[in-house]
Amino acid sequence: MSGIEPHQIHLRxxxxxxxxxxxxxxxxxxxxxAGFDVLIAEEGPWVDQDTVTAFSLxxxxxxxxxxxxxxxxxxxxxxxxxxxxxxxGTEVNSGLYFRxxxxxxxxxxxxxxxxxxxxDELDDIADEVELAINVTTVPGNATPASxxxxxxxxxxxxxxxxxxxxxxxxxxxxxxxxxxxSMTRTYLPRAFAAGARMLVDTRVDRLVSNGLxxxxxxxxxxxxxxxxxxxxxxxxxxxxxxxxxxxALLQRSGMRLHIGRSLAVHPTVKLSAKFADEVNVPxxxxxxxxxxxxxxxxxxxxxxHSGLVALALTDEWKTFAPAIEDxxxxxxxxxxxxxEGRGWVQAIxxxxxxxxxxxxxxRDREVLRSGLARLALLTLEAGATEVYPSFRGAPVVRGRxxxxxxxxxxxxxxxxxxxxxxxxxxPLGEHRDRCGADSFGKVHGADRVWVNDASLLPTAPxxxxxxxxxxFAIRNARHFIEEQSLRQPHTNRGRT
Amino acid sequence: xxxxxxxxxxxxxGPFADRLLALDFxxxxxxxxxxxxxxxxxxxxxxxxxxxxxxxxxxALFRGLLAVPGGDAVVRFLARTPLPLLGEYVRMVRSxxxxxIFETWPDTRxxxxxxxxxxxxxx
Numbered sequence: 001m002s003g004i005e006p007h008q009i010h011l012r013x014x015x016x017x018x019x020x021x022x023x024x025x026x027x028x029x030x031x032x033x034a035g036f037d038v039l040i041a042e043e044g045p046w047v048d049q050d051t052v053t054a055f056s057l058x059x060x061x062x063x064x065x066x067x068x069x070x071x072x073x074x075x076x077x078x079x080x081x082x083x084x085x086x087x088x089g090t091e092v093n094s095g096l097y098f099r100x101x102x103x104x105x106x107x108x109x110x111x112x113x114x115x116x117x118x119x120d121e122l123d124d125i126a127d128e129v130e131l132a133i134n135v136t137t138v139p140g141n142a143t144p145a146s147x148x149x150x151x152x153x154x155x156x157x158x159x160x161x162x163x164x165x166x167x168x169x170x171x172x173x174x175x176x177x178x179x180x181x182s183m184t185r186t187y188l189p190r191a192f193a194a195g196a197r198m199l200v201d202t203r204v205d206r207l208v209s210n211g212l213x214x215x216x217x218x219x220x221x222x223x224x225x226x227x228x229x230x231x232x233x234x235x236x237x238x239x240x241x242x243x244x245x246x247x248a249l250l251q252r253s254g255m256r257l258h259i260g261r262s263l264a265v266h267p268t269v270k271l272s273a274k275f276a277d278e279v280n281v282p283x284x285x286x287x288x289x290x291x292x293x294x295x296x297x298x299x300x301x302x303x304x305h306s307g308l309v310a311l312a313l314t315d316e317w318k319t320f321a322p323a324i325e326d327x328x329x330x331x332x333x334x335x336x337x338x339x340e341g342r343g344w345v346q347a348i349x350x351x352x353x354x355x356x357x358x359x360x361x362x363r364d365r366e367v368l369r370s371g372l373a374r375l376a377l378l379t380l381e382a383g384a385t386e387v388y389p390s391f392r393g394a395p396v397v398r399g400r401x402x403x404x405x406x407x408x409x410x411x412x413x414x415x416x417x418x419x420x421x422x423x424x425x426x427p428l429g430e431h432r433d434r435c436g437a438d439s440f441g442k443v444h445g446a447d448r449v450w451v452n453d454a455s456l457l458p459t460a461p462x463x464x465x466x467x468x469x470x471x472f473a474i475r476n477a478r479h480f481i482e483e484q485s486l487r488q489p490h491t492n493r494g495r496t
Numbered sequence: 497x498x499x500x501x502x503x504x505x506x507x508x509x510g511p512f513a514d515r516l517l518a519l520d521f522x523x524x525x526x527x528x529x530x531x532x533x534x535x536x537x538x539x540x541x542x543x544x545x546x547x548x549x550x551x552x553x554x555x556a557l558f559r560g561l562l563a564v565p566g567g568d569a570v571v572r573f574l575a576r577t578p579l580p581l582l583g584e585y586v587r588m589v590r591s592x593x594x595x596x597i598f599e600t601w602p603d604t605r606x607x608x609x610x611x612x613x614x615x616x617x618x619x
Contacts, residue, residue: 057535057599066542069592073547077584307599314587314594317520321606324598353544392578414578 003192004046005039005199007220009230013039013197016216016234018204018249021088022466023453023473024240025183025191030477031238032194036484039232040191040198041218043241044085049180054092054283055303063092070244072343072358072419078267079418080356082242086200087183089242090466093420094285095165095180097135098463099126100471101295108458112429115439116479125471133166133186138175138287144279145301145331146175146286152382153299158292165287176284205229207237207253209447236480238441240453240473243422244345247436247455248354250426251347255446258436263343263358264424264460268336269372269415270302272312273379274386278328280304286331290378295338295462297371299378302332315416316394323388333379335371336419338462339364345425365412372415373407391415421465426455428472434458441476452476505540505548508555511562513537513589516575520590521597521608528601529608535596536589554585 005011014037017028024040032038044063052059060068065084072078083089102119109117129135142150142162153160167178179185188198204216214237221227239246247260286301302308309327313320323330343358360368376387376397387397392414395405426436426443428451435458437443441450452473454465461468513533517524524532540551558574561567575586597604604610 057595066544067539069539069542069547069588070544071547075580305599306602307595307597310594310598311591314590317590317594325605327598327602348546351545353546355546356544 003188003196003198005197007199007202007228007230011039011199011230011232013037013232013234014236015039016041016214016232016237017240018216018237019043019088019240019242019245019453020086020183020188020198021083021240021242021453022090022183022469024238025087025090025187026470026473027238027240027452027477028191028196029187029194030474031481032191032196034481038191038196039234040196041202041204041216041232042086042198042200043203043245044083044200046086046184046200047091049091049182049184055285055305055308056283057307059092070356072263072265072356074343074358074360076360076413076415076417078265078358079416080265080422081420082244082422086198087188090182091180091184093466094464095167095178095182096163096285096287096289096300096464097130097166097467098163099123100468101461101463104295104459104461105468108429111431112427112435112458113431113439114429117439122471122475125474126467128474129467129470133181134168135164135166136169137162137164138167138178139169140174142287143175143281143284144277145281145304146288148273148275148279148331148379148382149286149288149290149299149301149333152378152380153288153290153292155381156378158290158378160288160290160292162287163289175287176281204249205252207249207449209449211447214448236448236450238450238452240451243425243454244354244356246451246453247345247425248347250436250443250449250451251354255443255449257445258427258434259443260345260347260354260425262424262427262434263345263356263422264457265339265343265358265419266336266421266460266462267339267341267360267364267368267417267419268334269368269390269412269417270312270332270334271372271376271379271387271389272309272323272330272332273384274323274326274330274388275384276329279331280309280328281331282306293371293374297338297367297374298336298463299371299375300334300336302334304331308332312390312416313388315390315392315414316388319396320388323386333375335368335375337364337367337371338460360412360417368412368415368417369407369410372410373403376403376406421460423454423457423461423465424459426451427458428456429458440479450476450480503552505552505555506537508552508559509537509540509589512555512558512571513593515562515568515571516586516589517593519572519575524597524604524608525610528597531600532593532596536592539592551585551588554582557582558585
């Protein structure tokens, strides 16, 4: 891939972008196209999509942080995943697209005092994003696992729809032939075409500002051993490492005010449902979602290859074990909630990775309980013969009569709770008691350091946040470009 | 944390993972079990620093129990009893092992046995 820079002891750039996911890649592309000299530092490797099977253990090894085994401690602990590769989470997520929820954005503007936040502007940016990443519905029929969601919701008269994805499908292709239009296929090539450079396998350990420049101290390599280091000096730094790594880097660099204190996630619980026919699609996810109880509660489908089905059955293996032999007739579904709980991200001196904690509220636990029961009902209505909820002590659910037992036995502390949507660790706005960054992402009290990723979203948006992250990132990048133009109207901002 | 990184997890996690998977999958081919254990150890080595510290401490406790007379029965009890914290370690080892076994050999039966395939038949 042109644009990849060799590791060097000392590098310079006008703008350093840390991270290359939904926030970082869009920021880099816009700034490079505006003439800035942009260098992207990505902690993970560059992995071509075609060289790895989606949702496989191999993908987790190559493209996820810690092989996908990351957890926010609490009762229960919540497993989460972070992309750690060029393109970040956009390379490994489901590719399901939701426009920024404008009612939520309006509430953020009011509650967090976000200056200059125009919901119509954000809506227009979403149109741009949809073109850039080719948001579209699947050609032809959805997969059987997706059809189950549609059928179950229709039988219950619950609101549901097909969620479009950022995918390109070949002519005559079907639901599973799409190519994800992730950052390595869209905004990163745009950034390179405009002159941006990128370092991969480069971890930024801390930032040091002298008022005129910011120096990023970096280590090279895959992070498993002692590796040579280097430094990158830039006039401006955009930190876009995601809702866990961004606050950790800021804290290691001495920036702590309202940083990492308000982690928000969409906790999910899951179940496996067995049907009469083969319904399993190992390396794709359903495109239908059920929004009857949104924003509190949503239902969708997960990747369901044989290893993941086994994983979903482990909590009650002694009862559920025989089901694994029918994994081709099974698929995994989840209930995701909008949580009232909050978490912390805390960098610890001399320790490489931050401590992450999350505490569910009482209401969260009750919504998870009712959510799992409703999800089980939905799969039964869609024709499931047996349902296996993922919590210790769960019964096999074979009909409506078993749902009450399931609800009685459920406790969030016994469940495998997980999440993939992490945000809100550096909320933006002028509310100084709550916000870590200003209305356009500049870290309060810091020189020349901006945040431009999911960390900025003041709360969890209740839907897949990627489009909202991209829309905010583009808005903030444009504001930065305008601001710099006013400061240096007659100079060439570009290469020095 | 450099200290934690220098503590190899294989001698601590390996014996317990071996015992647990042998218990859960009595018919699993030992060579396959060894591969699953190797995978589990690799993932433990890659855990985030703080989690790895906690896992190493618990793994050392389990390893110690395996080494004393009667320890085997205690570990078997712990593997079946979902205790707070200690139970999370069992859950993690189990999850990693199961995910590897069933992704790598999808036709594995619930007891760990596998249907005979063409590859298994001597020419």
